[in-house]
Amino acid sequence: MQYLNNGQIRISVRNLVEFIFQSGNIDNRRSRASDKEAMLAGGRIHRKIQKNMGSDYRAEVPLKITLPMTCKGINYDILLEGRADGVVRRGNELLIDEIKGMYQDVMKLTDSFYVHEAQAMCYAYMYSTTVLTLSEEQRASKEKNIVIQLTYCNLDTEEIRRFRKEYTFAEMEEWFLNLIAKYKKWSDFLVLHQKVRNESIRPLQFPFPYREGQRDMVVSVYRAINRKKTLYVQAPTGIGKTMSTVFPAVKAIGEGQAEKIFYLTAKTITRTVVEEAFDTLQREGAHLKSVTVTAKEKMCICEEMKCNPLDCPRAKGHFDRINQAVYEIVNEKDHITRDDIFAYSEKHHVCPFEFCLDITYWVDGIICDYNYVFDPNVKLKRYFAQGAEGNYIFLVDEAHNMVDRVREMYSAELHKEEFLAVKKLAKDDAYLANLLEKCNKVLLEYKRQCDTWMIRSEINALLGPLEQLENRCSKIFEEPGERLYQEELRDLFFKVRNFRTVSDNLEDSYVIYAEHREDGFYLKLFCVNPSRLLSECIGSGISTIFFSATLLPITYYKELLGGKQDDYAIYLPSPFPQENRKLLAVTDVSTKYLSRGQEQYRRMAEAIARVTSVKNGNYMVFLPSYKMLDAVLAEFVQLATDARILKQSTNMTEQEKEDFLQAFALDATEETTSLIAFCVLGGIFSEGIDLTADRLIGVCVIGTGIPQICTEREILKFYFDGENKNGFDYAYRFPGMNKVLQAAGRVIRTKEDAGVICLMDGRFREAANRNLFPMEWDDISYVDKHSLQDAVEKFWQIKI
Structure with missing residues (x-):
């Protein structure tokens, strides 16, 4: 969300207003089309609207403003930046246009959404103070000559609905300064924590006598981070791999080389060892903050994991209360355990899992499963949005498990019998039933061509019906109320969406195969070599350390885990006689x-x-x-x-x-x-x-x-x-x-x-x-x- 470096906190306008003004319920009953498709559709709508706005309409105007701050004698800046969708200047009037694409019926809107207004108001203030040269008289003018326009467009029908609001500069300035004042307690927290943390880490020494080979590992890990490299470590049992990776990563954090440490492991018992490592460094004087992310199903307080305000009492009004809960826990706790999360979430009446994810913004170390970084369906999009790069260190424990894990993460499959099962339930929707039957017919043809299993060269006949089915499901999930078969339809929808997403990226590292299994006929997009996709994920951080007691042969793992020719690899001998x-x-x-x-x-x-x-x-x-x-x-x-x-x-x-x-x-x-x-x-x-x-x-x-x-x-x-x-x-x-x-x-x-x-x-x-x-x-x-x-x-x- 924000990044603090060299006394400057950098944050986007959108992230700022969405954070400060978030409100309302958690509600997973409404599903959109895939993020990628929504983004592409939104981009097309933006360009089309901007093109039709006339010669005095300036599109995609980059804006930034530096705001000097001070906290307990520490001077720092907030760099706020963003891009206005449209700017129009006519005489003394300034108009800021904010365009939003959506799948809901825009003609039923009665007003603009406040968070969208806030985004436009920030751009208006930034433009007024950094691009325009306003005299004192203009600043004090009572004339409402700053106009924000919210343009809503339906991504399917392209219907447009606009809302306009007018302000004086003084009103705009008062609003903006109040916004920054609300954010300042958070920016102060970041600045103060970083100062105390870095000063405490500087004298930090390795907390134990070095075992044989352990110092070599610590030095190698630190060097890889310092040089922004990927390192593959074969280190035998007993050498102390956890502390040998956490300690140099913490030292790098303290020197400002990185922002966060992601310690990735698949096993609960290993997470306990990592928590103990952070606790040890904290006892040695390091002012670190860390949190362990536990799987959603293990954090849910309800018998059934239904994340909506009707079925979950914590979902209703969650976003009204979440910021206070986060601020309290990160100020009161250093290593934030699962028990801490349950206690504070109960106090503030918020969802424990979403609470945990929001805490990750404000800590130095995040202990979690591989999938929160590498799985395209589960990874934390707040950090790893498409193409985003961050100052992160990835410590990947038990890395020998990664090859098969990431193969499954990047693969996708469809089960023919699921289409028939949902079709039988969808008797109230002839169009939906017809789309399900279209998909089933193609899969039936593939089934007839297959004896036991077979490799297919293409699946073009299936992709069109799948796209139509996905679009229909998206519209159904936007409708009020729920169907009796909503859960079954949602499950199928996510599988179809994932299958189509993977199909868009098919290349030589994939094999398409069909297979008869005991419970029916399957079609799978099988990622046989995950190296390129994993390499892209690794690129979202500055350094990745893969380590295991059994990373042999190391050339095999280096090849399949996204390794490059200039990556590092070390082999450490056993310290035991x-x-x-x-x-x-x-x-x-x-x-x-x-x-x-x-x-x-x-x-x-x-x-x-x-x-x-x-x-x-x-x-x-x-x-x-x-x-x-x-x-x-x-x-x-x-x-x-x-x-x-x-x-x-x-x-x-x-x-x-x-x-x-x-x-x-x-x-x-x-x-x-x-x-x-x-x-x-x-x-x-x-x-x-x-x-x-x-x-x-x-x-x-x-x-x-x-x-x-x-x-x-x-x-x-x-x-x-x-x-x-x-x-x-x-x-x-x-x-x-x-x-x-x-x-x-x-x-x-x-x-x-x-x-x-x-x-x-x-x-x-x-x-x-x-x-x-x-x-x-x-x-x-x-x-x-x-x-x-x-x-x-x-x-x-x-x-x-």
């Missing part, structure tokens, strides 16, 4: 599809028993699928082991996950029996959990993690083969080995930890897989079922 960890690979076990069966499952169970029977403690076993998990576990329990067994189940609740991890108690080696948890490789327990000391002393990873053959994996293989890459590596091997490395990383989390990592699959001996091992795995021992237990016993004898 290798003698504390025994790394084994059992080579006479196979998870190849054709090898699977009871004999192999029995071998796996025996190998697991040999690893876990040597020393009592807590162990985790990771298998490629639930099916294999059940088969191996059935064999394992027949081996007369007295171990306590845990099993990961599908769709576990948050409480069930917490209970699962609570079972990994400290002092487990004092127990008379071991705890063995059977989990799915690549699942919720194979990464992002931190079981230190003897809470986990061994991990068995069965299989190379290669994803199951499916349509999209085969498309990826085909695509990257065509790009002169190894398609199998890109589609299967690299993602699979990443799961293995993540699961193996659950054991040995500190310098004091000791444990066993046992990989089970003959393919771990293959060079193509060995080449993906981290450098600290150079001590791996290859064993068979006969030598496995002996190797484990020798390790524990030395450690005990």
